[in-house]
Amino acid sequence: MFLEDCKILENVEVAKNMYLMKLKGTKAIPETVSGQFFMLQCKNSGVFLRRPISIHYINKKESVLEFYYEVKGKGTKDLSAAKTGDYINIQGPLGNGFIKEGTGKKVLVIGGGMGIAPMKYLLEELNNLGSNITFIAGGRNRGALKILDNIDLKGIITHITTDDGSQGTHGRVDMKMRELLEKERYDLVYTCGPEKMMESVAKIATENNIKCFVSLEARMACGVKACVGCSIKTKDGMKKVCHDGPVFDSTIIVEMNPKEKTETCCGN
Ligand SMILES: Cc1cc2nc3c(=O)[nH]c(=O)nc-3n(C[C@H](O)[C@H](O)[C@H](O)COP(=O)(O)OP(=O)(O)OC[C@H]3O[C@@H](n4cnc5c(N)ncnc54)[C@H](O)[C@@H]3O)c2cc1C
Numbered sequence: 001m002f003l004e005d006c007k008i009l010e011n012v013e014v015a016k017n018m019y020l021m022k023l024k025g026t027k028a029i030p031e032t033v034s035g036q037f038f039m040l041q042c043k044n045s046g047v048f049l050r051r052p053i054s055i056h057y058i059n060k061k062e063s064v065l066e067f068y069y070e071v072k073g074k075g076t077k078d079l080s081a082a083k084t085g086d087y088i089n090i091q092g093p094l095g096n097g098f099i100k101e102g103t104g105k106k107v108l109v110i111g112g113g114m115g116i117a118p119m120k121y122l123l124e125e126l127n128n129l130g131s132n133i134t135f136i137a138g139g140r141n142r143g144a145l146k147i148l149d150n151i152d153l154k155g156i157i158t159h160i161t162t163d164d165g166s167q168g169t170h171g172r173v174d175m176k177m178r179e180l181l182e183k184e185r186y187d188l189v190y191t192c193g194p195e196k197m198m199e200s201v202a203k204i205a206t207e208n209n210i211k212c213f214v215s216l217e218a219r220m221a222c223g224v225k226a227c228v229g230c231s232i233k234t235k236d237g238m239k240k241v242c243h244d245g246p247v248f249d250s251t252i253i254v255e256m257n258p259k260e261k262t263e264t265c266c267g268n
């Protein structure tokens with residue numbers, strides 16, 4: 001785990017309130033895997049705690065680290081104000097990352113909304129493992145899926161769904177998942193997105209006897225298992241999302257939405 005100042009190469013608004021930040025050359029790159037996250041410092045807003053943001057992508061050749069984030073409150077607003085050439089302090093990589101069992105396997109990757117953020121690097125890693133990949137990307141509307149322009153989907157069977165029908169199939173990712181499962185069999189499912197979506201995806205995976213990995217979110221204070229801010233109850237006992245997760249086998253999860261319970265201990 002590293003703590004370092006990184007130079008911002010760009011920080012652009014890809015769609016309303018959704019930003020792509022590229023950082024140059026962190027020492028953490030060689031040991032970072034998809035599904036892990038960094039704690040980003042928001043130094044100008046008076047927000048004390050760092051904010052957890054997933055790895056969107058790592059360009060190892062050019063030593064560039066990408067984050068894709070949505071402005072929600074003070075911390076992410078602060079991040080969005082950063083300019084090219086500024087420096088940002090980041091801490092990571094943190095968490096376990098996606099457990100890659102995809103070698104030569106048929107995998108279904110499902111990202112909804114900002115849950116698409118960790119999928120870009122996962123897709124590349126799975127591709128490198130020789131997996132047969134189907135990707136379902138869902139969003140509220142076409143704008144919310146603008147980030148797909150930044151993802152290399154060559155060789156990946158891709159299905160798009162939008163809630164308003166402005167792009168791809170009108171509907172939700174779980175509908176598309178059910179439709180695909182009528183014709184195809186998959187070995188593994190990886191998913192990230194809103195809790196309700198992940199609940200539904202995990203349920204369908206279980207019904208179809210497919211192993212499913214979910215990437216959870218929880219309010220975090222330290223990000224390094226030093227507090228109890230992100231503790232969740234699982235069928236295997238208490239776990240810390242920042243350390244034991246954020247990726248979990250869906251069958252041990254009791255509730256996909258642990259964050260509200262811990263909101264008071266993480267404050268801001
Ligand atoms: C492991 C992990 C990876 C994440 N990766 C990304 C990512 O790649 N891109 C991205 O946009 N966001 C990501 N998030 C969520 C992001 O950390 C929060 O949106 C951010 O911390 C909000 O900070 P804020 O100061 O802007 O908002 P706050 O003022 O703290 O909160 C504003 C609103 O956002 C909600 N919120 C705050 N923290 C979280 C949280 N952890 N999860 C869900 N809702 C929250 C609050 O309930 C509140 O309604 C991730 C969270 C975790 C735990």
Ligand code: FES
Nearest residue numbers: 221223225227242
């Ligand atoms: S955020 Fe402190 S233990 Fe996980």
